[in-house]
Amino acid sequence: MHPEHTVKSYDSELKRLRTLIVDMGALVEQQLSRAIEAVAERDSHKANLVIELDPEVDQREYIIDQFAVRLLALRQPVAHDLRQVVAALKISSHLERIADYAANVAKRAVFLNKTNVVNPVHLIPKMALTTQNMIHGVLEAYMNLDDVMTTKIWKQDxxxxxxxxxxxxxxxxxxxxxxxxxxxxxxxxxxxxNIERIGDHVTNIAEVVHFITHGKPYTEPRPKVEEIELNNIDTKPFR
Incomplete structure (x- = not known):
């Protein structure tokens, strides 16, 4: 739970900051969902909607940055409050990058929709759904400072x-x-x-949420994709 302050307007400002983050996250989640629908349904119209809305995500990040900087200047937060404000700056940056990756998926969907179906593409929606659920879960964990949920998301990478x-x-x-x-x-x-990188950014957000609560990072290392590539893929020469 988030601590309360004697000055109620301060509480309102911190709550407003959290709401801005969650609203931005909801838009980013929608962007990813629509990009994957564009792939699965071979729908270039949906892909173009994702591309067109990407600047809106950038604008949300700018608003959050300005609001957080104002809080730092006027309230001079310390301890838990300071971690909240700094976390908002970091989380908005990760969300903006996630939206960029979703837009990249949409751009490639436009090209793929003009070609014959590539069988392995069926794994893209499954992979993306996992990352989409991770985004939703980590935003919920952020709002409630739920460290159990945070750690669950962190391990899903x-x-x-x-x-x-x-x-x-x-x-x-x-x-x-x-x-x-x-x-x-x-x-x-x-x-x-792109989707794998989205998973990395969601995991980074989980680490930020964990830091808000505990004031220190996870000590356990997470798996590296390079290790998975080298250990699990047998590459044979092309004919």
Missing amino acids: AEVDEMYGQLLKELLEFMRDDPQYIAPCTHVLFMAK
């Missing part, structure tokens, strides 16, 4: 990395068996990497 490794393996096999699909498969590969 390994699932995203595992799916990324599986998709990469399928893409390599698909391209090896039918080299004419190398170009569209490359777009799917970049989509997968």
Whole structure:
């Protein structure tokens, strides 16, 4: 729970900051959802909507930054309050990057929708749904300072990395068996990497939320995608 202050307007300002973060997060979650629908449904109209709305996410980040800087200047927060304000600056930055990756997925969807279906693309929505649920969960954990939920989200990054490794393996096999699909498969590969990076940013947000509560980072290291790529993918030469 968030501590209360004698000056009620201060509480209102901190609550407003949290609300701005959650509202921005909801928009980012919607952006990712729409981008994945554009892939699954081969709908370029939805893809273009994602691309057009990306500047709105940038504007939300700017508003949060200005609000947080004002709080730092006028309230001079300390301890838990200071961590809240600094966390908002960090979280808004991660959310903006997530939105950029969603827009990148949408841009590649526009290209893919003009080509024949690439079989491994079916793994993209599954992978993205996991990251979308992570975004929703970490925002809920942020609002409630729920460290149990935060840690659960933090550990889920390994699932995203595992799916990324599986998709990469399928893409390599698909391209090896039918080299004419190398170009569209490359777009799917970049989509997968974008979504994997979204998972990383959500995990970073979870670490920020954990820091708000405890004032220190996690001590346990998280899995690295490079290790998964090297250990789980057998790359054979193309024909």
